[in-house]
Amino acid sequence: MTRGPLFHEQTARQRIAALVDPGSFGELLPPPERITSPYLAQLGIPVSFDDGVVIGRAKLGGKKIYIAAQVGQFVGGAVGEIHGAKLTGLFKAAARDRAPCVLLIESGGVRLHEGSAGEIAIAETMRAIFECRAKKVATIAVIGSDIGAYGGMGILSTCCDFRVMSEHGRLGISGPIVIEKWMGKKAYDSSNRALVWKTSGGKTKYLLGDADALVHDDAGAIRDAVAKLLGRSSAVTLKSVKARQKELEKRLKRFGATTDPNDVWKGMGVRDVAAASLASGPEFAAMTRRGK
Amino acid sequence: MKKPAPKKSTSRTLFARLFGPSARGIAVEKSVLTGYAQAGGAPVCVIGTCDGTYVDNAAALRLAAHVIDCIEKHPKTPIVMLVDSAGQEPNRVAEMLGLASYFGHLLSCLELARRKGHKLITIATGQAVGGAFICYGMFGDRIYALDSASVGLMPVEAMSAVTKIPVPVLRKLSKTMPSLEFGAKPFALLGGVEEVWSAKDDVPARLARAIAAATTEDNRAALGKKRGGRRLALDIAKRVLAESAR
Amino acid sequence: MEKFAKAFPSKPLAARTAKPWALAGVVGSGNLEVLLERGGRPSGTMECHVETSIPGYKASWLAALADFAHNYPAGGTKVTINDQGAPPVLVNLRLRQAYDHLIKGDK
């Protein structure tokens, strides 16, 4: 039962190295350039040479891609001015070169220490993502880390063509602690990890159709899932947005008054909730007929 | 943090100030507005929020539905987005149902409109903070703000509460870093807002001019550099583009 | 934040390395990043620059760096560290990892 390192435990650089063809990664604005946040320096907070995001070119299955990985340990993977500008530049480069762009997300959203600059940066990156999509260049968000994709990065992830998640990944806007503060512990006990994951975790997101693949917490599995999506794109058309509108309306109507995520699971056709809870991502995917 | 109390009357006054009598074409339901009006003598589609409301799953869907309606029935009609929202409400059920995806859907609808030739103009009229600004307002081709609007990530006090950095330290730093300051003017210095409109301005005329001038090119990083509030973003994105082309 | 720099005697680095630079670790609570680059001067010393969020441990830092410079031929390299309160054992581990990557390339 020995296996490789868990994806969610790898560092951003390890993740990229494990995901792309060996030796193919060329980092853009690498650490020796020492492009570090002037905001953090002023606030007396340690800076990092990559400002919490590693970006570059690589090959995956011989195909040219652009790839970025956020460093969740560094200020929660949060997006500041430099961090965001690196991402924006990367997606623009991907659009220009018509090369797919893979984004390994691990971020709580906007970096508060940089104020509104981070917020605008995320909005700019979103625009760049849609530049790719307009050219049918695949944009793929991978969410399988400890921190997940929250806040502005949660929203940004939904702008990509596809989302690949592991059961460990979480996708949302407001985190459990914020919601607990707002609604009270009764409505959301943020220390109830099972509830937290059932609210925002990969399984629920996959079940509802917000994640396109649910894979093992393992770089190899993520690589396989990403490789399958590279050549595809999910065009934004009148037909597609109308279908999505219907789907989201139906979801809200069906489950808008549901508080227990287990009921959502049951409603989506999960028969044995206990077994499904313990199952690995792919096992879960196989057990459930997703309501798409 | 308390739920803001609705102030319907002021909202209507504001709509009238922006769109004149044609503001009647704007329907307001649970502080979410949708409709059609006139700007500069030409029809515009209007979506938005008022009363500092929260944008939830249902609100995002209503806004999206109206954008789709506009694309289908009124090709190339400019879309004016009014923003007065305190953000997304932290809510477990909303999260469970995928609030982020509802926002993503709204953004996709707006993107489709942009690609189909609709100009997107945002006016921050009241609160324009956090996720609610990101989920549609900041996606405009050009973004404007009334000088009375509260624009930005969050007030210094809130920032201090989360980052544990004392308020005086943040205030002092915000003198040289407008990014840390809260408000329409510092936000404009970052390039996040094209222009701040004051009470003295002829707002309908400015809106008409804004619609005419808008392009789909995202100019915010360039503005931020020019105005000195956000000096790094443009050059870094450019460097990535240049180095990746080698 | 505390900032200091010092050069430590070290046998010269191998003439050829797999990469011109290597980075190990991340800046996070109780962790640090070590950037190891060729081209520090002179070739008989390992040039070190440390920025740490926890002041007051300069003696342990210098001892750990001196030991590394003594144990590994790292003359002519430049070490730059961004630290967020890593224990000395991690300093050592990250230095070794960065060194391995520099010499042998990323695994």
Added chain:
Amino acid sequence: MREKGIMNTAKSALRRQNKAQRLERVGKLARGKFVSPNNVPQVLKRIIESGDILCLEGDNQKQADFLANQLATLNRKDLHDIHLVMSCITLPAHIQLFQKGMIRQVDFCYAGPQGTAVADLVKAKKFPVGAIHTYNELYARYYMDLTPRVALIAAAQADRKGNLFLAANTEDTPAIVEPTAFSDGIVFAQVNEIVDRLPRIDIPADQVDLVVEAPYPMHLQALFTRDPAAITDVQVLMAMVALRGIYEKYEVQSLNHGVGFNTAAIELLLPTYGERLGLKGKICKYWMVNPLPTMIPAIESGWVESVFAVGGEVGMERYTAAHSDVFFTGRDGSFHSNRAMGQLAGHYAIDMFIGASLQIDINGNSSTVSKNRITGFGGAPNMGCQPTGRRHPSKAWLKVGAEANPGPGALPGRKLVVQMVETFQSGRVPTFVERLDAQDPSIRKALHGVAPVMIYGDDVTHIVTEEGIANLAACRSIAERQAAIRAVAGYTPVGLKRKKRETEELRRRGIVQLPEDVGVRPSEASRSLLAAQDIKGLVRWSNGLYDPPPQFVDW
């Protein structure tokens, strides 16, 4: 009837008469042996007399918490001058007894969660301590000078006669009940439920005087659950070094593990790294440990012959019942533990004790006590010491003995007593110090001149840190021992005083070994070597038989 005859011939039976009087005073407050929960404070008032030696059952896991809470509702005017004897001061109710001035003296072993409160009581001179003991030491005194008059104990179930079932957590109960019951003391048991038929009888009814069905189940602390997700790369490195430099070298067959993450890492490396080294079947066969969830992968991979435990572990009930070839189980199939016997096994019958500590001084003495936190010992000193009464040989025992160079009057063998610590605790607090906090004069004074040293340097054979191994057994002088400790003390103030040449010499002689010296490459040390990287992984290894406590469940 025969018993009655013997009783009648007794010449001195004052204690027996006194016991009868106490039970008489209870009168209608009990129906037979059974007391209703509401009457418990009244009953306690009548069966306990001021001046009594009173034993409260409670250790680091299991607590007679209902009875303790009821006792704490009484006041000094109800009861005073109590001589409290107990394994662990754990509950706020225990502290209240001191605050209310009801206690004349206390003799105990451990005060984990209340360590800070105890230190405060000591400072306020409200903690009249006799001594801090090890478990078996205190149990032994129950048979000598500290025999309880009244014991308040906890059991899982009672039947209508008052027989008790202790389920997985037997722990201290027999060690308390026997000396009390056989000296005409009163045994009062709280039980989770009263049933018609017990799965098995652990304590016979005639050793039990009173029973109450508590309104809430007894408190059970999930003490030994270590989430593999919290194990660090550095701990993996240390585990690899220990496996190669000690387990493999001495062929350790029987052992005890502490409760820390260091040893959890070792358990999780057995099926991966250990397997690769070809050590399966050669080491780690007989264990004296609680049913540690982190042992599941090793058990499932066939490493473990047997496990005997001093206590149970929350969530391991179904797993242990399903593995009766490995665990000791009752005829009903469920898990059995016994702290006194486990400690005895850990004293005499193991090749190695390995555990962690908060502080180690320059002579190898260790302690978990600080000025602001008085914790005590528990069982570690029973196991982390040299049992000079041991006579049976084993490979490991003889090998360490040979290294220690016994003189003509010395034991031929030695137990491996290993301290495994990182050189710094969290928050950059150095583990290695010139002098233990436990040696502080104020603490010494409160403890009648005895510093609360957990394990004495003379007993320690090895110290493992992330820097390497110091073989103290092989040191020939105190100076050498101190140099060896400095050599592995890293960049702590103690470590910074080491001399390069001295270290090199010790390394040459194998007394100090760096990771490389035992064949471990530090760059290889990674969490990915762990057989399970999170609690869910353990559940999967257990084939769904492990039921982790809710706070560990994220699925």
